Amino acid sequence: MLSAFARSGRLWLASVSMFISVSPLLAQSALPSVTVDAPQRARQVTRSAARSATHPISISARAQPRPQRPVRAQPPARPVVPIPAITVTGQQQGVSLTAPGTAQAQREADQTPGSVAVVPSSAYRNSTPSNTIKDILDYVPGVFAQPKWGDDTRLSIRGSSLSRNFHLRGVQLYMDGIPINTADGYGDFQEIDPTAYRHVDVFKGANALRFGANSMGGAINFVTATGRDGDVNGASVDAGSFGTKRFQFNVGGAKGNWDGYFTGSGQMQDGARQHSDGTAARASGNIGYRISPDVETRFYFNANSVRNRIPGSVSRASALTSPQTPAANNVALDQQRNIDTMRIGNKTTMRFDHTVLDFGFFAVDRHLMHPIFQWLDYHYLDYGGFARIADDRVIDGFRNRFVAGVNLINGSIDNRQFANIGGVKGALLSSSVDRSRNTSVYAENSFYMLPSVALVAGTQFIYATRNRKDRFLSDGDQSGSTHFNPWSPKAGLLWDVRPGWQAYANISRSAELPSFGESSSFPAPVIPWTSIRPQKATTYEIGTRGRLPDLNWELTAYHANIRDELQCLYSAFGNCNVTNANRTMHQGVEAALGAAIFKNLFSNLAEPDKVWLNLAYTFSDFRFHNDPLYGNNQLPGAPRHYLRAELLYRHPAGFYAGPNMEWVPQAYFVDSANTLKTQAYGIFGLKAGYDSGGSWSAYVEARNLANAKYIASASIIDKANANSPLFEPGTGRAVYAGLKYKW
Numbered sequence: 001m002l003s004a005f006a007r008s009g010r011l012w013l014a015s016v017s018m019f020i021s022v023s024p025l026l027a028q029s030a031l032p033s034v035t036v037d038a039p040q041r042a043r044q045v046t047r048s049a050a051r052s053a054t055h056p057i058s059i060s061a062r063a064q065p066r067p068q069r070p071v072r073a074q075p076p077a078r079p080v081v082p083i084p085a086i087t088v089t090g091q092q093q094g095v096s097l098t099a100p101g102t103a104q105a106q107r108e109a110d111q112t113p114g115s116v117a118v119v120p121s122s123a124y125r126n127s128t129p130s131n132t133i134k135d136i137l138d139y140v141p142g143v144f145a146q147p148k149w150g151d152d153t154r155l156s157i158r159g160s161s162l163s164r165n166f167h168l169r170g171v172q173l174y175m176d177g178i179p180i181n182t183a184d185g186y187g188d189f190q191e192i193d194p195t196a197y198r199h200v201d202v203f204k205g206a207n208a209l210r211f212g213a214n215s216m217g218g219a220i221n222f223v224t225a226t227g228r229d230g231d232v233n234g235a236s237v238d239a240g241s242f243g244t245k246r247f248q249f250n251v252g253g254a255k256g257n258w259d260g261y262f263t264g265s266g267q268m269q270d271g272a273r274q275h276s277d278g279t280a281a282r283a284s285g286n287i288g289y290r291i292s293p294d295v296e297t298r299f300y301f302n303a304n305s306v307r308n309r310i311p312g313s314v315s316r317a318s319a320l321t322s323p324q325t326p327a328a329n330n331v332a333l334d335q336q337r338n339i340d341t342m343r344i345g346n347k348t349t350m351r352f353d354h355t356v357l358d359f360g361f362f363a364v365d366r367h368l369m370h371p372i373f374q375w376l377d378y379h380y381l382d383y384g385g386f387a388r389i390a391d392d393r394v395i396d397g398f399r400n401r402f403v404a405g406v407n408l409i410n411g412s413i414d415n416r417q418f419a420n421i422g423g424v425k426g427a428l429l430s431s432s433v434d435r436s437r438n439t440s441v442y443a444e445n446s447f448y449m450l451p452s453v454a455l456v457a458g459t460q461f462i463y464a465t466r467n468r469k470d471r472f473l474s475d476g477d478q479s480g481s482t483h484f485n486p487w488s489p490k491a492g493l494l495w496d497v498r499p500g501w502q503a504y505a506n507i508s509r510s511a512e513l514p515s516f517g518e519s520s521s522f523p524a525p526v527i528p529w530t531s532i533r534p535q536k537a538t539t540y541e542i543g544t545r546g547r548l549p550d551l552n553w554e555l556t557a558y559h560a561n562i563r564d565e566l567q568c569l570y571s572a573f574g575n576c577n578v579t580n581a582n583r584t585m586h587q588g589v590e591a592a593l594g595a596a597i598f599k600n601l602f603s604n605l606a607e608p609d610k611v612w613l614n615l616a617y618t619f620s621d622f623r624f625h626n627d628p629l630y631g632n633n634q635l636p637g638a639p640r641h642y643l644r645a646e647l648l649y650r651h652p653a654g655f656y657a658g659p660n661m662e663w664v665p666q667a668y669f670v671d672s673a674n675t676l677k678t679q680a681y682g683i684f685g686l687k688a689g690y691d692s693g694g695s696w697s698a699y700v701e702a703r704n705l706a707n708a709k710y711i712a713s714a715s716i717i718d719k720a721n722a723n724s725p726l727f728e729p730g731t732g733r734a735v736y737a738g739l740k741y742k743w
Helices: 002-026 047-053 102-109 133-137 205-211 316-321 328-332
Strands: 034-036 086-088 116-120 143-149 152-157 172-175 197-203 219-224 234-240 244-255 258-269 278-292 295-309 336-351 355-371 374-395 398-421 424-450 453-470 480-484 487-498 501-512 535-548 551-563 566-572 575-580 583-599 610-624 641-650 655-664 681-691 696-703 711-714 727-729 734-742
Touching: 102 116, 102 197, 133 143, 133 152, 133 197, 143 610, 143 711, 143 727, 172 205, 197 205, 205 219, 205 398, 205 424, 205 453, 205 487, 205 501, 205 535, 219 278, 316 711, 316 727, 355 398, 374 424, 398 453
Parallel strands: 172 219
Antiparallel strands: 034 086, 116 197, 143 152, 197 219, 234 244, 234 734, 244 258, 258 278, 278 295, 295 336, 336 355, 355 374, 374 398, 398 424, 424 453, 453 480, 453 487, 487 501, 501 535, 535 551, 551 583, 566 575, 583 610, 610 641, 641 655, 655 681, 681 696, 696 734, 711 727
């Protein structure tokens, strides 16, 4: 394993060398803080105006502000929502125009009439092992993220992708706006390094309009830092149970119009289960150049080399009595998922008086080496571009915000499948070239009919094609093509009730396109992939959110009526064949709360100590609707109730400690016939650490203290029996510790 780890480490060491070659451009240079007010009409002072002044927009500019244009004083006929003041700050506040920072991402989210979450790295990076995306998304309600093995995770948002027992479908993943998913919709988590990001944006359902996301699950964007952010230099080490070891570092800075940032990590683990060992080397970075105060371009790159064995799903009895035991067939075939990727992209931003234009391109080269029931050798080439315009101005006394854009995502898959002989390639069994083309255009307008109330309307149109050329004809010709062209309109209302408190409602359509993997071949009926229709949903959503000094919350309810949901209706050899169900329904409640429930307990400092409660609760009710096979059965694969909670004592000197829990109070079904369930569980943990915002931080975290045997996630099938190998055991008792230094 050590030799494999060393080999995979060459990738990011080479990237380090590339970064060092440009490092003279990235020496630190602080910029003075300057405040520039945007040109505005004379206006009445309103509560909204006061709020805008406390929420400036961070942008890139030179140290000296541009001379302001003369302002014509025109008494408004009515109160208006002003264009917010523009604040130009120094390097430590983040002044990149192409990547304006976490605060600006939160302000963008606050202009969405639906559920959107922005997770800053400070919420998890210094206080958890940050091994998987579960560590990032644990306290985002509506998201069900459970690790399966290594970096692989079962991810579902509002019931998306429940029928996908391998890889991911139904949620579009992005890294700095560059797609992680393949052009036909598949996604993997091995390229995601939780230590690398400044913040992570979660857009649920049609709220992911700007990414051209075409699914009920929405989109997740993982955003790296830039050289103009604070704390860009650092290193960390983490170690813990099951042979887990990781080293991570990040360096960056700015000099004149140039800035750059680089982060890399190397990780290895023996795994909580037998036959789940693996290594990973990951690197990300970007270099930006400020062409003028209003024009900036930034180049991104990302590289990954990951090797992981797969322990496999097992029966319910095996998962609950011997969770370390792998599936025998996985060991016999030495099943693995190995991936090498290179990703490059560019984003250029141009700012005018009230308008911001973004445009760019990307390309991804991905090689999947995947011995499972057969030896899969897939080579992916994905490429595309995007353009987006956002205009925010006052028109005849009313604020109006218009956003429109286009996304192009194209790609090909050169796929070859061989016999798997004990983990070694055998004879060629299938071969094809699969090509996908996707063009999505979208537009959204927010009209503030009152200073604090916006009426939002938008639409998205997608034109997509899928084409397969079969190169292995001894088993028949599976060549074919198909195309899709769904419209997805939306309308919503956004109400700024008071500073820090919003309410929202929306009605939206979404259309999720099938990938090349959806079909049914055995047993009957035979449904070719060209006959699978898009999944279409109409979703109704209402909610409220707020952020106050000692209180933040989100409470959202939604109901979705779905036609042709991509669901498991037939099975062969224990695998699920995904085809179109008739009608289904997804509905639920998402609640998050962060509150200081006690203050001033032991501290005599000016800043009080606090006992902070943090929780996320998700209620999910997913069902067939008068289905000819399954009636009104529950859809399998997700718990009805899911709760994450922690209670932390925080001292202003930097010390924190407290317990946490994860609770699934009811077992859930794993088959469409509703004959087999998981088991209810509750697990408890404890963490403590030190993080004062200075150079050093450290943590210790213990998970599953009672060493409970439980089922973390499950694959699904149409009709199960007691021995169906569908279950992924949860991790037993584990202890992790980490140390981070920044300068």
